[in-house]
Amino acid sequence: MRQRNRGRVALAAVAAMCAAAALPGQAYAAGEDAAYTFDPRAKTVSGAEVSTEASALTPGSVYKSLIKRGEKLYYRLNLDAKTDAYVSAVAVPRDGGEVAYGDGIKVSIRDSTDRQCSSQDARFESAEFPRPIAAYAYRNVEKDSSTCQEAGTYNVLIERESKATSSPGEWDLELRYESEPKLKSAGSMPTEAPENWPSASPEPPTAAPQQRSGGTSYYDATSLGTGEWHDDIAPGQTRFYRVPVDWGQQIFATADLSNNNASDEYIGNALAMSVDNPAHGHVDDVSPLSYSGKPASVSLDPLPPVAYENRYDSTSSVSAMRFAGWYYLSVTLSPKIANSYGDQAIPLILKIKVEGKAKTSPYAGGAGTFSVTQDDRDMAESGRSGPEAARSSTMKAVGVAGISAGAVLVLGLGVWTLLARRRAVAAPTGPAAMAGPEAFAAAEGVAASVGPAVAPGSNGPAAGGPGGGGQPPYPGPPQAW
Template sequence: MRQRNRGRVALAAVAAMCAAVALPGQAYAAGEDAAYTFDPGAKKVSGAEVSTEASALSSGSVYKSSIKRGEKLYYRLNLDAKTNAYVSAVAVPRDGGQVAYGDGITVSIRDSADLQCSSEDARFESAEYPRPIAAYAYRITEKDSSTCQEAGTYNVLIERESKATSSSGAWDLELRYESEPQLKSAGSMPTVAPENWPSASPVPPTAAPQKRSGGTSYYDATSLETGEWHDDIAPGQTRFYRVPVDWGQQIFATADLSNNNASDEFIGSALAVSLDNPAHGHVDDATPLSYSGKPASVSLDPLPPVAYENRYDSTSSVSAMRFAGWYYLSVTLSPKVAKSYGDKAIPLNLRIKVEGTARKSPYAGGAGIFSVTQDDRDMAKSGKSDPEAARSATMRTVGVAGISAGAVLVLGLGVWTLLARRRAVTAPGGPGGPVGSAGSAALAGQAAPPGANGPAAGSPAGGGQPPYGGPPQTW
């Protein structure tokens, strides 16, 4: 009986350890809330304070870098004379550091003579709390332009501005460099932005809200289509979603924050809503939503249908609607909400409407991220994130589980061996004494059947089976 109890205790310990090591993988797979998730394929790169020492970026690649307060960092591009290039930067303040109105980054692309091709900034404005912010710059080839048209070396310059009252810690950067596909027929597209387009808000979706939990970054943003989507958002949290918008289509988005009866204190700029295009260039922000514990709602201003010629408009929100693909919606709830309403997440509804008939792409051949495929539409319908993100998450979970299972297997084998050696010493007849089915029953944590302590049938008298023949064959 004592030996069987030892077996039960040891096996119970192994089972408990199995459960313990499995939990991290299960928690990850369940999608627990986390900080900003950087693309796991991002390559580490350091910005240079001297332009001639800048590291080169490759088209189609993602990079992770960082920038300190007041720094001006250079990265290098090697461009030909015909390809449009886009470089975006997502700035992520570390550890929820304090930010102030006007803090932010400026991204620009410059030629070897330091003439600016384009620039864009991303700023913390009235919503003065840390969250990911994004901006991009581009080099566009144009027949009538004399600036930034030559092949050669170009510089990406990222500048950070932070007030003296803001946290001085470094901000992480996620950089992307994308090349725009060539047109089917050069010179065939209009060079003037449309002057008139539908600006009336459409009839909102009427179907019942469906549950979709937002992602933690652009990388794992949750896919949405036209409809009403229910989520929850905690103070200080940013939720990411993405919507496929094809050529000729418009996107409309509204965020509704539920009531909270814990207080009626007024909080200005409680909810920040932002939209970015497929190249992670900023499109527009909704007016920050104030909150006083009652239901509240905010919408993005109407935006034009996606069109290549939008790039010629002087309004940045119109110009950014220049290509088809995934448009990214981020929603952040101010951490100040927790002081009056607690840390508990507040229900959030998103109403998404994509209007218009999809038109043909102006590009020759495949357009990569600047297109909407049937797979994209299927993902938006199912709510899945990017396939590569899903595969990577699965492999990380499998990897953790594999390492954990291996550790448990080694530990389990050790326990089995220890028990077998103890039985060999304490069994009747001493070492080499009979074990038979009693030993097997003890290993399994079960009572031995009557007569099991005698020699096994067909075994030499007094011999029995070897003290330990290894774990069961099912292992």
């Protein structure tokens, strides 16, 4: 029995080491740039060209799909008559592809009669270089609306448009389906968007600049808060960042590109920057920055404070500021920069300012994606990315499990030692009996035997007989163990 328990201890140790080796994100090499990193939770799903053959999406899930030039693909939703639903699509042209002005995707949600609930486009405009672009559509339950209010089957339709001069290859799609939490009191919420809000740009951040490397996607976007953040960006590269913006708060962002003395050639539409909301719906972008080897800067237009009632505004950039959570910034440097300035990365500075005092959430209970927690603020302060945060949480869990397992082993050895002493005291006296100091020595020998590695099935150094210190073999724990 004792040898079997030793085998179990050895196997447990091996399992713990395997668990540590399998922590998420271990495949990432430090400082290594990669293509778009898809969420590892994403399930593969195929869009259908016939609506009745569409695959169903489930709330809180992430999917990976493909779309060809000119395709119109359907996915199915099963909605009740109470819940607001959001489906986003991130379109990722594959490496080496070309895009043209007007290329892009349209995402819409439609009821069973093909009436459109809402839609949004994501298109390449004057910045005609491939990069991830995002759009979303939603079904909102509204008291005074007669469209898309019933429970039943709805369709998500994703349409791709690409010019004849564009690369014909497939685009990857990353799809997300989120349900908005229930309100504390729907009847007390405003039903009109605010008409006035602060639009003046704030004073720039005063904190000392810090180095932060952007992520490769929404999944591993680097967390940022108010401050000045230094990074580098190479031609053709897209950097992702995320900023926690709570209810009642505004986000301001500026991107500064450093000089490069390799040339003074003028490159129009050299740098693109955009911001998306927690549901990966597009909020706004900036007119692409031109570059001629000198320092250049571009800023997002002022956006309203996050408010539930923003959804009632007809301006898409205001309407998209409808919930709290992580707001995503993406910055892409044109691959054409390499022709004149080389393929080396150029220093980039992001100036982020989150203004306003956080207000109370309008939702009942936890809001998940549509909330800002203290941990989110801590992540923004430390600059952790999505996978790093997951690794941190996993390491904490492994650490707690390790401490717990260690405590159990120590407790077990203590009980084992106590039982050994009691047996020794109760045993009859005689030449072969262990009493007094001998019992304690045997118990200590058992405890010591756990330290060295012992192969299952071997006698080990605690066994009696030759080489065993002259002590008789310990009979082991009670049979009930």
